[in-house]
Amino acid sequence: MIQASGLHKSYGETVALDGVDLHVREGEIYGVLGRSGAGKSTLLRCVNLLERPGRGTVTVAGQELTALRSGELNHARRRIGMIHQHFALLSSRTVAANVAFPLEVMGVARAERERRVAELLDLVGLGGRGGDRPHQLSGGQKQRVGIARALAGDPAVLLSDEATSALDPATTRSILDLLKRLNAELGLTILLITHEMNVVKSVCDSVAIMAGGRIEESGSIAGLIRTPGSRLTREIFPLPEPAPAGSVTLTFTGDPQRPVVSEVVREFDVEVSILGGSIEDLAGGAVGRLRVALTGEAAPALAYLRERGLLVEVAR
Amino acid sequence: MTWDEMAPLLWESTWQTALMVGWSTVFTVLFGLPIGVALVVFDRGGLRPLPVLKSVLGVIVNVGRSLPFIVLMIAIIPFTRLVVGTTIGTAAVVVPLTVGAVPFFARLVETALREVGSDVVQAAQAMGASRTAIVRKVLLPEAMPGLVAGLTVTVVALIGYSAMAGTIGGGGLGDLAVRYGYQRFETLLMIVTVVLLVVIVQLIQSLGDAVARRLSHSK
Ligand SMILES: Nc1ncnc2c1ncn2[C@@H]1O[C@H](COP(=O)(O)OP(=O)(O)OP(=O)(O)O)[C@@H](O)[C@H]1O
Numbered sequence: 152m153i154q155a156s157g158l159h160k161s162y163g164e165t166v167a168l169d170g171v172d173l174h175v176r177e178g179e180i181y182g183v184l185g186r187s188g189a190g191k192s193t194l195l196r197c198v199n200l201l202e203r204p205g206r207g208t209v210t211v212a213g214q215e216l217t218a219l220r221s222g223e224l225n226h227a228r229r230r231i232g233m234i235h236q237h238f239a240l241l242s243s244r245t246v247a248a249n250v251a252f253p254l255e256v257m258g259v260a261r262a263e264r265e266r267r268v269a270e271l272l273d274l275v276g277l278g279g280r281g282g283d284r285p286h287q288l289s290g291g292q293k294q295r296v297g298i299a300r301a302l303a304g305d306p307a308v309l310l311s312d313e314a315t316s317a318l319d320p321a322t323t324r325s326i327l328d329l330l331k332r333l334n335a336e337l338g339l340t341i342l343l344i345t346h347e348m349n350v351v352k353s354v355c356d357s358v359a360i361m362a363g364g365r366i367e368e369s370g371s372i373a374g375l376i377r378t379p380g381s382r383l384t385r386e387i388f389p390l391p392e393p394a395p396a397g398s399v400t401l402t403f404t405g406d407p408q409r410p411v412v413s414e415v416v417r418e419f420d421v422e423v424s425i426l427g428g429s430i431e432d433l434a435g436g437a438v439g440r441l442r443v444a445l446t447g448e449a450a451p452a453l454a455y456l457r458e459r460g461l462l463v464e465v466a467r
Numbered sequence: 468m469t470w471d472e473m474a475p476l477l478w479e480s481t482w483q484t485a486l487m488v489g490w491s492t493v494f495t496v497l498f499g500l501p502i503g504v505a506l507v508v509f510d511r512g513g514l515r516p517l518p519v520l521k522s523v524l525g526v527i528v529n530v531g532r533s534l535p536f537i538v539l540m541i542a543i544i545p546f547t548r549l550v551v552g553t554t555i556g557t558a559a560v561v562v563p564l565t566v567g568a569v570p571f572f573a574r575l576v577e578t579a580l581r582e583v584g585s586d587v588v589q590a591a592q593a594m595g596a597s598r599t600a601i602v603r604k605v606l607l608p609e610a611m612p613g614l615v616a617g618l619t620v621t622v623v624a625l626i627g628y629s630a631m632a633g634t635i636g637g638g639g640l641g642d643l644a645v646r647y648g649y650q651r652f653e654t655l656l657m658i659v660t661v662v663l664l665v666v667i668v669q670l671i672q673s674l675g676d677a678v679a680r681r682l683s684h685s686k
């Protein structure tokens with residue numbers, strides 16, 4: 152749905168993007184993670200060409216945006232919704248008129264606009280608040296208006312730059328739930344930037360981790376969790392790094408309740424001491440990660456664990 | 468001089484001032500607003516960056532701003548004659564008043580428009596709004612409280628200019644004060660004129676503030 156290849160962008164001496172490839176599949180929620188200055192916002196703004204990349208191409212919903220002229224680009228942008236960290240609502244307009252803005256831009260007739268706006272406000276749980284001014288709303292409600300406005304053009308893609316960073320945890324939760332619902336009900340593809348691991352854990356299907364203008368790691372969360380040495384896994388699970396030499400780190404997906412460890416102790420001549428571990432609820436199901444030290448006949452025990460589908464990483 | 472003698476004079480002069488200021492306000496907005504918008508839109512990092520054009524415009528505006536009104540008024544007499552065919556009378560005064568106020572107002576417009584957050588402008592761009600739509604539907608409405616405040620300051624400045632312009636034949640309260648108060652030592656008339664000017668300026672300022680406050684929805 153979004154295909155970016157070889158994106159370069161620099162501001163004078165600063166290289167914000169240094170050869171980024173991004174592939175977001177239709178209907179998925181894709182998270183971009185990274186420290187401040189990694190180039191996340193620049194990447195997102197390149198997707199709808201608010202920022203023109205120095206090199207590289209961007210294709211959204213089958214249309215190569217980098218090849219369009221400015222009038223055509225304005226047209227294409229109407230099918231790409233965007234929400235913002237500080238909401239970016241027009242204070243001179245009511246809530247309803249804010250949501251109507253993109254429809255006005257598209258030249259939708261008044262009666263149809265009013266119908267759509269009412270529908271959209273209902274969809275985001277703000278039915279009846281259309282006459283309010285943005286400053287009368289809470290942060291979470293403002294972001295709902297932002298979302299309703301972003302959906303007005305019936306977009307295929309929604310871009311979100313830290314849309315929950317200005318919100319408290321409970322409100323963040325409710326906004327994420329809304330995004331998830333829109334993803335499921337409308338089949339909306341969502342590309343979101345965040346620095347909160349929680350956001351990634353609770354909604355994302357795929358992620359890219361950025362640093363220094365490059366993507367260091369990307370793919371589906373389930374796939375990355377199964378990849379040895381994955382940064383994402385290390386970021387999600389709070390275990391001390393680096394792992395002490397000789398320790399074994401087990402990552403298990405599926406049913407974390409399964410007593411694999413006690414099975415190993417029963418079946419093999421090993422002692423297991425637990426060094427640390429946790430279970431995290433991810434969008435695709437629960438995942439556990441456990442660090443243990445094995446004494447005794449470790450090799451057959453580890454083979455057994457691998458056979459059971461666990462990812463086994465032995466630190467040296 | 469008695470009240471009965473003063474009243475018609477005051478009335479006529481107030482009316483002349485109102486005419487001069489009113490018409491020049493209309494023309495100032497007509498020319499100053501687009502110039503102010505252009506200063507923002509053509510700026511580096513603006514909606515349509517044309518830095519050279521913006522610099523030229525900026526220099527012209529600065530020249531206009533740096534000339535004292537009384538000098539400008541005399542310097543543009545040939546231009547005034549070209550536009551209205553005469554250099555005396557109320558209509559003739561509207562020309563230098565407008566020329567003097569346009570750069571002033573344009574800068575205030577520029578400042579007000581710059582107050583509009585870049586995030587809302589970008590949000591509008593992301594929604595596929597054309598540049599014209601962004602100016603008309605985002606920049607101007609969002610800057611409205613600032614624009615009204617700027618207009619208020621401009622009208623007050625125009626009242627000041629009009630007192631000077633009055634002496635070249637436009638009449639008005641300033642002219643009245645000079646002719647009677649200064650040249651004929653009619654102290655009472657002088658005082659009444661001053662009070663009247665203060666009251667008018669005060670009224671305009673309060674009105675402008677009230678409108679700006681009404682329009683301001685940010686907090
Ligand atoms: N308009 C700009 N002009 C100059 N430099 C810029 C501009 N925008 C971004 N940069 C630089 O590009 C780099 C990447 O910035 P970007 O905003 O994409 O980072 P980010 O990952 O979104 O960071 P954050 O988490 O703080 O939002 C930074 O070094 C930043 O200083």
Ligand SMILES: [Mg+2]
Binds near residue numbers: 193
């Ligand atoms: Mg950013």
